[in-house]
Amino acid sequence: MPRSNRPLFLARAPYKRRRLRDAARLLPVLGVLLMVLPLMWTPDSRVTLRSWDVAYFFLVWIGLIALAAAFAPGLRAGGGSEDEED
Amino acid sequence: MQFNLLVAACLLYVIFLFAVAFMVERRAAGGRVGWLRSPLVYTLSLSIYCTAWTFYGAVGYAARSGLEFLTIYFGPTLVFIGWWWLLRKLVRIGQQYRVTSIADLISSRYGKSNTLGVIVTLIAVIAATPYIALQLQSVVLSFGVFATGTPDGVTPPDAASTAIWVAAGLAVFTILFGTRNLDAKEQHHGIVTAIAVEAVVKLVALVAVGAFVVWGIAGGVGEIMARIDAAELSAWQVQPGRWTGLIFLSAVAVITLPRMFQVMVVENDDEGHLARASWAFPAYLMLMSLFIVPIAVVGLERLPADANPDMFVLTLPLAEGQGGLALLAFLGGFSSATSMVIVESIALATMISNHIVIPLWLRLRPAPEGQGEDLRGVVLMARRLAIGGVLALGYGYYQVSGGSAALAAIGLIAFLGVAQVLPAMLGGLFWRGATRVGAILGLLTGFVVWSFTSFLPSFGPGAVLSETVFAEGLFGLAWLRPYSLFGTEAMDPITHALFWSLTLNALAFCLGSLLSFPDPVERLQGAAFVKVFEGAVGPQRWARGQAEPEALLSMAQRILGEEEALSLFQAAAREQGKEGYLPDPTPGFLDTLEARLSGSVGAATAHAMISQLVGRATVTVEDLMAVASESAHIMEYSAQLEAREAELTRTAGALREANEKLMQISIQKDAFLSQISHELRTPMTSIRAFSEILTEGDLPPEQVAKYGRIIHDEAKRLTRLLDDLLDLSVLENGTVQLNLGLASLQQMLDTALTAARQTRPERSFTIHRDLPSEAFYIKTDADRLTQVFINLISNARKYCDAPRPELRITVRQRGGRVMVDFVDNGKGIPKSSQALIFEKFARLTDANRAGGAGLGLAICREIMANLGGSIAYLPGQGGAAFRVTLPLRLEKAAA
Structure with a gap:
């Protein structure tokens, strides 16, 4: 369906907001990468848990939460408007 | 710790929850929701994701398989931090179409098909039963921990009766607050708030135990890190496939679990809450898991080897003599289990009553025309029974399975069961081509594969599936073994089941959608769901049917209750400008009514009930x-x-x-009038003067003859002028008689050149012609055309101001038309005048006024129009240039 009423280019603030959403959308990709990464460090022989493994995962987790918290107000700013599906 | 003290604490806690729920319900009834609907409460209510499986099971999981328990929380974290857009779409659809459950969502999206509603309901119930059993088991186990070796001699009840008491108590609580009213929006403020309170209790309890373990027992963070290194915990089962598979599975489950859907979508009031929850809920999960590993490590270290790691959260504080802390932990675990069971059973009961009981009831007991019993009672009773039924199922499963030790495995199997809804759900939200047939096929395929590879084998070899099936495959076919479908042996059972069930499910869903054609309601709903943010498509449109408003009202009363139905109808009637309670059954009103009803009994049932009265079951393709x-x-x-x-x-x-x-033109006309009067006046003056002289007589005869000739010449000039004017008016009126015939163009040009030589005969003119190109005949009025040529050539002779005047005549034929160009080498006509030269009385500079009244070109234009052609000035030819265009064969009709 044509969306003739949508502007092709945006002002600075909506543009920033949209990029913020893009960043938020990419966050899970970064998250998956960081969560899977340690599996590749581990040589097959080592099966016991090191405390650093635990610390690593929780640091990653906290980092992701902090990023999400930083994005959250921006997500809400345009909340409910119709321009954010893409 | 005394066992009866424990029971008392437990009862007090439950009474406290009752009080919270009751007060909140009171407030909500008074319309003062306020903080009850804050993002904080919303986030906390989401924490029912963390069940007793988390509270107790995670420690056991960590003790058995190291960090793998983290995957269960990583999945939801990923979904919430980045994929709020998916959740937001869910929530928007849920609010806009008053979705009551995940089964309602699927059924509503695929053309309000109750078949789909039933399938999703059954899958959800089957998948949830073991999960509820798990919660019961955890509560029973936790009671058991306190019961062992009670010094006060009170004989604790055995496990079975504990379980039955817990199940009954939960059923009562849920029924009391979950089915108090049949809300139009299926929201339960009291229960949500109670769950938020429980969320706080379980977080505080787990963090307290964790803090006690880290700082109380181990003696600090550095110390606990050293112990983790020292402990022989396996890091993870070194299978990247399983690790990522579990993250994916838990990410899917957080969207598709009926209880998560209930708190996330159905109980949601404000999309904005999702933004807060996007980081707060992951933070909650993170805090819940923070101390799991330390508790597991210290538990393994301190407690006897045969202790159940699932109960470390309780047994560790007990072993260290911290009775109060253990009680807090117990309440935390109790909270986890009860909140999950309450919400899950509400969600399932809504699904069961809306998609199974009510449709059956309506079919078996069709209401007599015009009146029927109050359905609300039936709906509420159905829900109460369903809640009881769901808990009874859970209890039954618990009894049959005998309380197997590993909680985590059951949890994962339940996750995988509800995950089968994913393809139909995502497809329905983002793909307009997804159809009912595809959804049914996908769900059934996924369900069958899940049952065969995961659910049925979980009962153990020989229970449901015989050992031969495990070893040799179904019907003796080796490629149909539950744990290695199609010969895939490399994966562990859960990854294997995840891979095959979701892959085959999605495949069947896509194929079914591609190969089937949706009916109109389906297409309408599909467009409405997929484009929910654009608002391009309204909900289902009812054609103006023959429904009796009275019948509609009595039906609405059955579901909404008398008062509410009446006020709804009155408002609608007033909107239509009518008095009373019976609005016209306009499409708009029917839509509103359906939306309202579907909030209570689900989209499929509401749609079926209205279409029964309206008389036409569906929209047609024409409506679409x-x-x-x-x-x-x-x-x-x-x-x-x-x-x-x-x-x-x-x-x-x-x-x-x-x-x-x-x-x-008006200016010109004025100019011309003075001009023409001048032109007329000059000959008239001389005629008058000479005739006066003649009348005086006494003149020599030669003088008389001379004056007579002058008078004659002047009279001729006057006549010519008047002739021109007359000619023009005849031509303009179109009353001219054309004398059509074949004539040679060359001859006409020759004639014209000869005739025009009389104009300024003293000037020598060079004429350029291409004789062969002129040698053809055209059918036209030769005299008139020649007149045009003469006029053009004379004009050139008159006005061309070059010292060596030249005139080029070019003839072209193009597509049945002849073009004759006359181009001289003078300075041409200025651009400003080009538009005017064909007007009557137009004359350019006075410099070359060579007689004539400025009618020549105007006459030419009229002649050419009468000959079916045109005359135009060609700019940019290096001099004055005119193009005469005319048809090669002029037919009479065109004349």
């Missing part, structure tokens, strides 16, 4: 086209407006031009 053409009309209309505007602009431009021309 009408919806589509409505928007097309609007666009067409605006395009028309644009076109009209452009036309207006053009017309205005043309008018302006015409006006300018008129002004110039």
Whole structure:
């Protein structure tokens, strides 16, 4: 369906907001990468848990939460408007 | 710790929860929701994701398989931090279409199909039963921990009776607060708040135990890190496939679990809450898991080897003599289990009553025309029974399975069961091509594969599936073994089941969708769901049916209750400008009514009930086209407006031009009038003067003859002038008689050149012609055409101001038309005058006024129009240039 009423280019603030959403959308990709990464460090022989493994995962987790918290107000700013599906 | 003290604490806690729920319900009834609907409460209510499986099971999981328990929390974290857009779409659809459960969502999306509603309900119930059993088991186990070795001699009840008491108590609580009223929006403020309170309790309890373990037992963070290194915990089962598979599975489950859908979508009031939850919920999960590993490590270290790691959260504080802490932990675990069971059973009961009981009831006991019993009672009773039934199922499963030790495995199997909804759900939200047939096929395929590879084998070899099936495959086919379907042996059972069930499910869903054609309601709903943010498609449109408003009212009363139905109808009637309670059954009103009813009994049932009364079951393809053409009309209309505007602009431009021309013509006319009077006056003056002289007589005869000739010449000039004027008016009126015949163009040009030589005979003119190109015959009025040629050549002779005047005559034929160009080498006609030269009385500079009244070109133009051709000035030819265009064969009709 044509969306003739949508502007092709945006002002600075909506543009920033949209990029913020893009960043938020990419966050899970970064998250998956960081969560899977340690599996590749581990040589097959080592099966016991090191405390650093635990610390690593929780640091990653906290980092992701902090990023999400930083994005959250921006997500809400345009909340409910119709321009954010893409 | 005394066992009866424990029971008392437990009872007090439950009473406290009752009080919270009751007060909140009171507040909500008074319309004072306020903080009850804050993002904080919303986030906390989401924490029912963390069940007793988390509270107790995670420690056991960590003790058995290291960090793998983290995957269960990583999945939801990923979904919430980044994929709020998916959740937001869910929530928006849920609010807009008053979705009551995940089964309702699927059924509503695929054309309000109750079949789908039933399938999803059954899958959810089957998947949830073991999960509820798990919660019961955890509560029973936790009671058991306190019961062992009670010094006060009170004989604790055995596990079975504990379980039955817990199940019954939960059923009572849920029924009391979950089915108090049949809300139009299926929201339960009291329960949500109670769950938020429980969320706080379980977080505080787990963090307290964790802090005690880290700082109380181990003696600090550095110390606990050293112990983790020292402990022989396996890091993870070194299978990247399983690790990522579990993250994916838990990410899916957080969207598709019926209880998560209930708190996330159905109980949601404000999309904005999702933004807060996007980081707060992951933070909650993170805090819940923070101390799991330390508790597991210290537990393994301190407690006897045969202790159940699932109960470390309780047994560790008990072993260290911290009775109060253990009690807190117990309440935390109790909270986890009860909140999950309450919400899950509400969600399942809604699904069961809306998709199974009510449709059956309506079919088996069709209401007599015009009146029927109050359905609300039936719905509420169905829900109460369903809650009881769900808990009974859970209890039954618990009894049958005998409380197997590993909680985590059951949890994962339940996750995988509800995950089968994913393809139909995502497809329904983002793909308009997804159809009911595809959804049914996908769900059934996924369900069958899940049952065969995961659910049934979980009962153990020999229980449901015989050992031969495990070893040799179904029907002795080796590629149909539950744990290695199609010979895939490399994966562990859960990854294997995840891979095959979701892959085959999605495959069946896509194929079914591609190969089937949706009916109109389905297409309408599909468009409405997928494009929910654009608001392009309204909900289902009812055609104006023959429904009796009275019948509609009595039906609405059955579901909404008398008072509410009446006020709804009255409002609608007032909107239509009518008095009383019976509005016309307009499409708009029927939509509103359906939306309202579907909030109570689900979309499929509401749709079926209304269509029963309206008499027409569905929208037709024509209606769909009408919806589509409505928007097309609007666009067409605006395009028309644009076109009209452009036309207006053009017309205005043309008018302006015409006006300018008129002004110039009027100026010219004035000029001409003085000119013509002058022209007429000059001969008249000389005629009068000479005739006066003649009347005086006494003149020599030669003088008389001379004066007579002058008078005659002047009279001829006058006649010619008047002839021209007459000619022009005849031509303009179109009353001229054309004398059509074949004539040679060459001859006509010859004649014209000869005739024109009389004009300024003193000038020598060089004529360029290409004789062969002129040698053809045309059918036209030769005299008139020659007149045009003479006029053009004479004009050239008169006005060409070059010292060596030349005239080039070029003849071309193109597509049945002849073009004759006359180009001289003078300085041409200035651009400003080009538009005027064909007007009557136009004359350019006075410099070359060689007689004539400026009618020549005007006559030429009229002649050419009568001959079916035209004459135009050609600019940019290096001099004055005229092009005469005329048809090669002029037919009479065109004349």
